[in-house]
Amino acid sequence: MENDQERRTILAVGLSLMIYMVYVQWFAPPIQPVATVTDVQSVTVEQQVVGTTVDEAPIVTNDVASAEEPEEPVIKEPAIADHEISVETDTFNGLLHSREGALRGIYLKDYNKHPEVEALYSWLIDKSQGESSEWVAYEGGDDPEVILDDRSAFVAAGNGDLSPDRRYNLSRDGDALVATSRTEGGLKITKRYEMGSNPSLVDVVVRFENRSKQTIRDLWVGVSGLLDGEAGRYANVIRPMALVAEDIERMDDLSELEGSAYERFSGKVDWFGMSDKYFMSVLVPLDENPGEWIVDDISDGRVSSALRMTQALDAGASRELRFLAYLGPKDLDQLNEVGHNLDQSIEFGIFGMFSRILLALLKFYHGIAGNWGVAIILLTLTVKALFFPLMQKQFVSSKRMQAIQPQLKELREKYKDNQTLQGQMTMKLFKEHDVNPMSGCLPMIIQMPVWFALYNVMLYSVELYGTKFLYLKDLTEVDPTGVLPLLVAVLMVLQQKMMPMGNMDPMQQKMMRLMPIGFGLFMFTFPSGLVLYFSINNSLTILQQWFIYRKKDGDVAVPAKA
Numbered sequence: 001m002e003n004d005q006e007r008r009t010i011l012a013v014g015l016s017l018m019i020y021m022v023y024v025q026w027f028a029p030p031i032q033p034v035a036t037v038t039d040v041q042s043v044t045v046e047q048q049v050v051g052t053t054v055d056e057a058p059i060v061t062n063d064v065a066s067a068e069e070p071e072e073p074v075i076k077e078p079a080i081a082d083h084e085i086s087v088e089t090d091t092f093n094g095l096l097h098s099r100e101g102a103l104r105g106i107y108l109k110d111y112n113k114h115p116e117v118e119a120l121y122s123w124l125i126d127k128s129q130g131e132s133s134e135w136v137a138y139e140g141g142d143d144p145e146v147i148l149d150d151r152s153a154f155v156a157a158g159n160g161d162l163s164p165d166r167r168y169n170l171s172r173d174g175d176a177l178v179a180t181s182r183t184e185g186g187l188k189i190t191k192r193y194e195m196g197s198n199p200s201l202v203d204v205v206v207r208f209e210n211r212s213k214q215t216i217r218d219l220w221v222g223v224s225g226l227l228d229g230e231a232g233r234y235a236n237v238i239r240p241m242a243l244v245a246e247d248i249e250r251m252d253d254l255s256e257l258e259g260s261a262y263e264r265f266s267g268k269v270d271w272f273g274m275s276d277k278y279f280m281s282v283l284v285p286l287d288e289n290p291g292e293w294i295v296d297d298i299s300d301g302r303v304s305s306a307l308r309m310t311q312a313l314d315a316g317a318s319r320e321l322r323f324l325a326y327l328g329p330k331d332l333d334q335l336n337e338v339g340h341n342l343d344q345s346i347e348f349g350i351f352g353m354f355s356r357i358l359l360a361l362l363k364f365y366h367g368i369a370g371n372w373g374v375a376i377i378l379l380t381l382t383v384k385a386l387f388f389p390l391m392q393k394q395f396v397s398s399k400r401m402q403a404i405q406p407q408l409k410e411l412r413e414k415y416k417d418n419q420t421l422q423g424q425m426t427m428k429l430f431k432e433h434d435v436n437p438m439s440g441c442l443p444m445i446i447q448m449p450v451w452f453a454l455y456n457v458m459l460y461s462v463e464l465y466g467t468k469f470l471y472l473k474d475l476t477e478v479d480p481t482g483v484l485p486l487l488v489a490v491l492m493v494l495q496q497k498m499m500p501m502g503n504m505d506p507m508q509q510k511m512m513r514l515m516p517i518g519f520g521l522f523m524f525t526f527p528s529g530l531v532l533y534f535s536i537n538n539s540l541t542i543l544q545q546w547f548i549y550r551k552k553d554g555d556v557a558v559p560a561k562a
Helices: 002-027 120-128 332-338 349-369 372-386 388-403 405-414 419-432 442-460 483-497 506-523 528-549
Strands: 047-049 083-088 092-097 102-112 144-148 153-159 168-173 176-181 187-195 201-210 219-225 239-244 247-250 263-265 269-275 279-285 291-297 303-309 318-329
Touching: 083 168, 092 144, 102 279, 102 318, 144 279, 144 318, 153 187, 153 201, 153 318, 168 187, 219 269, 219 279, 219 291, 219 318, 239 279, 239 291, 239 303, 269 291, 269 303, 318 332, 349 372, 349 442, 372 388, 372 442, 372 528, 405 419, 442 528, 483 506, 483 528
Parallel strands: none
Antiparallel strands: 047 083, 083 092, 092 102, 102 144, 102 153, 153 219, 168 176, 176 187, 187 201, 201 318, 219 303, 239 247, 239 269, 263 291, 269 279, 279 318, 291 303
């Protein structure tokens, strides 16, 4: 009976893992003033006129405090031709463009794009349907990683809706870049960008001036971009993201913004912008936060992630908003150094403390081995060694429980009409044979937080981005050959066969046999680094089981005392 309970517990844990994976795959919702810095890290600035087309800047309509006050007439000034200034730091290259006076075309020097992966099984299916192209496991992956494309606008600003089309004059002021707009509808906007000592940081000041006789409302500062792809647990696509009221907010389903709908999030905004699994471009408000985070699609198909001010700007007044901009990888060490809770952008989940410890170990082993695949294997060995005594207890308990099955069966038959006495005699039998019915499932329950933590480390660590191991070109992408997922499934079947299921009812046996198939299918969608961990872990578990089960019964089972 207790052995049955133990197996039911193991089955429940396995099914819980499968339900968790189904949930995260298809249902989980997605994650002080400072002195001006003059020490510039390798900044190259070159101003160019790139076009001669002159567009008339549109007039922006502002909310008016009193309808009785006459509007100030708008004076049309000469239009500003498109021009740009190139920007370079030690970590990224990009442009400051006169259209919206914002940064765009930002690509990172130390990272390349994900290669396009074609799974072998997918290619075989296409070939069976008449496709004749040659199978190529990896394609591309040599171009720099782009975190803001040429249609993005990093530090856009305006009032009213989030669809600005202002033109800015670009200039230099010492080491700073300055973008100044014309007075449109009474509102003038000036932006100042200054590179900090950290090459991934930019100090940003946005100044609003109300030169009209009316109050201007709904001022905002934001980031916009053309967002493609379908978001999911394993998809690496850019989406609006922010830390609001100490909670990570992310807009995965952009269809919620269709029509006149938009999303707003009230509360203290620590940072906001755009992010994928491994990189982000965000703004950190440095002043008292008077606004709310707004996400909306804008007229040209882009999506805007903005901080909208709740306080209006009176006639003749001006206001400066200061931000710290971060453009770079979600590297835990870098984010901790910057502060402002940016480290929370790495969504390690409720077991984040364990994830951070495991990531530190992974980095330590990489420093020794020089290869992230080898580091994963060494980390797996460490975790396995850490839980070796617990797993030893589990296997020994299973062996002892198996040895007393005849006695348990006799007790169930003898006391089938007296459940209370049957339970008492069963516990007495356990005590006589030094069997703890909980020692079989307890180790699995204790290990679950570490399993989930390690799962998230493999899924979200930018350290593994673009890293190679054997035939794998990127450990954050799936295994295109399917070798590792198949290996994990085979190992799980072998491990299952080593577990006696003679006393399980037919339905339980059927569910247990289906579990390796279910897990094996999941492995085809997991990053190859994570599948590598599972394959090594399962191999070690089988060796440990074999070592225990090959012993004679006397080595693990305690003879009856009476």
